[in-house]
Amino acid sequence: MEDNVVVITAHEQTQRTVDDWMTAECIPFNMMRSEYWDRMVHALMNVPKGFRYAKLESARTKRVEVTRGRVTMRVEELRQExxxxxxxxxxxxxxxxxxxxxxxxxxxxxxxxxxxxxxxxxxxxxxxxxxxxxxxxxxxxxxxxxxxxxxxxxxxxxxxxxxxxxxxxxxxxxxxCTTHSLDLIFESFTKITFVGEVIKRASEVAKFFTNLSRVRDLLLYSNGSVMAKPGATRFATNFIMLSSLQGLYLPLRACLMDDDWKPAIVHTSQHELFVRVTHAIFDDTFWAVIEKVMQTSKNLLKLLKKVDGADPTINKVYARMDSAVEKHRESKHFTEAEKDELEAIIMRRWNTTTSP
Incomplete structure (x- = not known):
């Protein structure tokens, strides 16, 4: 039993050394998913006798040059293929x-x-x-x-x-670029009247709950989470923001029923914004239009996530785009005129992308 205790203690002490290094140097935990992390740990566990690791000066000069030479050789090997x-x-x-x-x-x-x-x-x-x-x-x-x-x-x-x-x-x-083309499709969607109007109102709600700490804390207290905000240059983030807003429907309603939800929670200069946000959250039409807008984008968002990854996707893109267009045609959320407008936007950009 004593031997086992000693082994466990030694293992724990070793792990604590790793923990201390990662914590003190703010090393991201997802670094441990890297194959190079495992290779480094295994190499250190089986280090040959007499090994001395490179010190700072050597690591930032000589070892960098050695690594650069190895990478150059590997790139040249690949280039031959x-x-x-x-x-x-x-x-x-x-x-x-x-x-x-x-x-x-x-x-x-x-x-x-x-x-x-x-x-x-x-x-x-x-x-x-x-x-x-x-x-x-x-x-x-x-x-x-x-x-x-x-x-x-x-x-x-x-x-x-x-x-x-x-x-x-x-x-x-x-x-x-397929990813950029899809993002431009989302930009064109925002120019449709009902889409642009609801995104404007939703952005106001999202920024209100993310920029003001007391309001944000109230949302978190109401079993909510941090709300996504639209990005400045990625138009698809407008629709990601709408999806985030949908997921927070109940916590947002709970916020408005809280005793702390009153104009005094914000600065007097933001009272008008407070009223507009309150009306938006209580407006059933607002949420209905969000659902309608999400029907325009959910399949394209899935495709965007796919093509924006690291894996090869060219063999999957065409079929998924055809499927997205077909689902728009079959949707019961849009009038025939709206279906034609959406399909025209998608196909105009898609034909440009796929035509050399």
Whole structure:
């Protein structure tokens, strides 16, 4: 029994050492899902006698160069397969913490995707010729015979850049990003009168319950949860926000029945907003329209979640889009005119996306 106690204590002490490191250095827990975490732990458990780990100076200099060399060799090994398997170039825009724009160039192929390079666009002309230059350089480095197509956003400069590249290499086709195309479908939905009106009211409710701490605490006390807010550039988040609002229907009603729900809970400058939010939550028509709007988007949201993941989805996208359109046609929530309008929006954007 004593031996078992000693073993258990030793195991616990080892685990506490790991816990202390993760807690003190704010290491995200989901890091433990990484295959590299398991590989590192197993390597340390079977470390050869005399092993000494790299200290700070060595880790940030010599070991970085060693890792860079290994990655370069692995990328080169993969690149040798691309003339046989084919690959796709992807251009993705992003902004760093200093608000400088960048374009990431990535390569997708049957085994996955890799980062190729990042181009800082700060102070650069962001016209089609610039995008074309980035594409041309990447294609020359990879080899034109290995590149099958180019995927870019739906911004105005990308289409002519893609056509310029297609003129140079007729076998390479340019297509818009499916995720971005779906997001633009949601943007078009928001321009439909009844959709835009309910999103405006729902956004007011969502921001009221997320921006004001006393109101937010009251919602949490009423068995609610943190409400999703719409994002500034992702139009699909408007519909995610509506879905979140639907799930909080009962807690929101409970908030309004609470003794603390009175104008004094907010600043006097927000009393009018307090009244509008109260009326919206008690308005059955408001909730009915939310349900109607969700019928326009729920199948497309599922598709967006699918294509925005890491796994290959091209073989599933077409069937799911056909299914979403068919369900719109069969829905009893819309008039025939509304069905025609929704289908026209979807197909106009979808045809642009799927036509090289």
């Amino acid at each position: 691309w003339p046989t398997t084919g690959c796709m170039l992807q251009l993705d825009e992003w902004t760093d913490r200093r608000q400088r724009p960048h374009i990431n160039v990535m390569v997708s192929f049957p085994k996955g995707s890799i980062f190729w390079r990042s181009v800082c666009m700060s102070g650069c002309n962001k016209g089609a010729s610039t995008y074309y230059g980035i594409l041309k350089r990447a294609i020359e480095e990879i080899g034109a015979e290995a590149v099958m197509g180019v995927v870019m956003d739906n911004v105005a400069v990308c289409a002519p850049a893609g056509r310029m590249e297609e003129a140079d290499h007729p076998h390479i086709f340019s297509v818009p």
